[in-house]
Amino acid sequence: MARRTPLAARASLAILPDPEPAAETVRLAEALIFASPRPLAAADLAARLPPGHEVEAVLAELRRLYRGRGITLARVAGGYAFRTAPDLAGLLRGDAPEPRKLSRAAIETLAIIAYHQPATRAEIEEIRGVSTSKGSLDLLLETGWVRLRGRRRTPGRPVTYGTTPAFLEQFGLDSVGDLPGLDELKGLGLIEGRLPAGFGVPVPSDDPGLRPDEDPLADGLPDPDIA
Incomplete structure (x- = not known):
């Protein structure tokens, strides 16, 4: 049984x-x-x-x-x-609308925001070594790849910038942590020559929560970056 x-x-x-x-x-x-x-x-x-x-x-x-x-x-x-499918993407580019091309300044600004977010305009300029035009930031905001995060708790209360989910979609990333690190950048030939001692690529994070040194945007204060 x-x-x-x-x-x-x-x-x-x-x-x-x-x-x-x-x-x-x-x-x-x-x-x-x-x-x-x-x-x-x-x-x-x-x-x-x-x-x-x-x-x-x-x-x-x-x-x-x-x-x-x-x-x-x-x-x-x-x-x-x-x-x-990745192996077919190249064959279809001719059928896709021509994407809006970014200037070198906008590309550099986007890269700095992606790796160093939250970043203010002054911090972006310090890393680039040159002034950043308002037009570059406006263009990145227009594409939807960059967003206004909050305000830094420093004199002048500057706006901080970060990336968006649309940025990840555009570049086929699951998270901002998938951005290439130092070794990968070297392997791609994007970093050449001898690097300064202690040089490194930060580990990026796009945590949507405000950092301890950030305040919400909705405080009614004017800001030269978005005026």
């Missing part, structure tokens, strides 16, 4: 997540990610899937289904989105 599973054991088995997500659940996840205007966070995806499914298993199945195809599931800006 076959042994019957104790009731308690059967109850515990009933609540275990399905290790192989159902096809309809995978289809639903596919549709949700496709329809989302921004990369969809795993937590947001899990909240909209039927109970009893592990979101990581669903995402793994989607990656498997799209492996080797023209589009792929990518982790970008802390969420998930469908992107053109």
